[in-house]
Amino acid sequence: xxxxxxxxxxxxIELAVATLEKKGIKQKDIFIVPLDNRMEQRxxxxxxxxxxxxxxxxxxxxxATAFSVIGASIGFKLEWGPIYWGLIGAAVxxxxxxxxxLFTELVIKKNRRLLxxxxxxxxxxxxxxxxxxxxxxxxxxxxxxxxxxKVK
Numbered sequence: 001x002x003x004x005x006x007x008x009x010x011x012x013i014e015l016a017v018a019t020l021e022k023k024g025i026k027q028k029d030i031f032i033v034p035l036d037n038r039m040e041q042r043x044x045x046x047x048x049x050x051x052x053x054x055x056x057x058x059x060x061x062x063x064a065t066a067f068s069v070i071g072a073s074i075g076f077k078l079e080w081g082p083i084y085w086g087l088i089g090a091a092v093x094x095x096x097x098x099x100x101x102l103f104t105e106l107v108i109k110k111n112r113r114l115l116x117x118x119x120x121x122x123x124x125x126x127x128x129x130x131x132x133x134x135x136x137x138x139x140x141x142x143x144x145x146x147x148x149x150k151v152k
Contacts, residue, residue, distance in 0.1 A: 001152050002127055003136045005145040009034070009121040016143035020126065023135060029127040054105065060097030067093030 007013050017030055071089025075082035124145075128136050133150050140148050 001130050001133050001150060002125060003133060003140070003148065003150050005124045005126075005140045005148040007122045007124060007143075007145055010144070012143040013122060013124065016124070016140055016145075019139050019143065020136065023132075023139065025126060025128055025132070025136065031125040031127075033123045033125070035121055035123065056098060056101045056105070057094075058097075059101045060094040063093035063097035064090040065093070067096075 007016075013032065017027075017032075020030060021027060067089035068086045069089075071092075072082040072086035075085030078085055124140070126136055130152070137148050137150065
């Protein structure tokens with residue numbers, strides 16, 4: 001049976017390997033592979049084939065509605081009338097909302113992703129007997145594995 005697990009690069013990997021060797025797993029049956037993390041920046045704008053699930057127009061739509069109501073209300077007293085000022089308010093609200101959302105995606109969420117730092121950096125593959133699989137899984141989770149899978 002093979003047990004696959006992912007880890008962050010830390011001391012806990014060495015502790016897990018030492019514990020597995022103490023429990024009877026040979027060093028030649030433990031294989032650790034470092035992963036190359038993505039170095040390019042994530043795309044903000046979605047394409048027709050890929051979407052990350054975040055919308056850039058949600059705040060813009062809400063602000064467009066609010067600004068169009070305000071613009072139409074004020075437009076009764078202005079020269080162009082309520083329809084034009086409602087449309088102008090909607091355009092201004094949509095642009096402001098789009099700018100706010102773009103700023104949050106590019107600046108704030110980028111910093112949050114960098115601070116969070118949880119990336120799977122190593123894969124550990126362990127060959128063991130079926131009877132040892134549960135023990136190996138418990139040891140790996142005990143040493144802060146991000147995920148574990150067993151394959152016969």
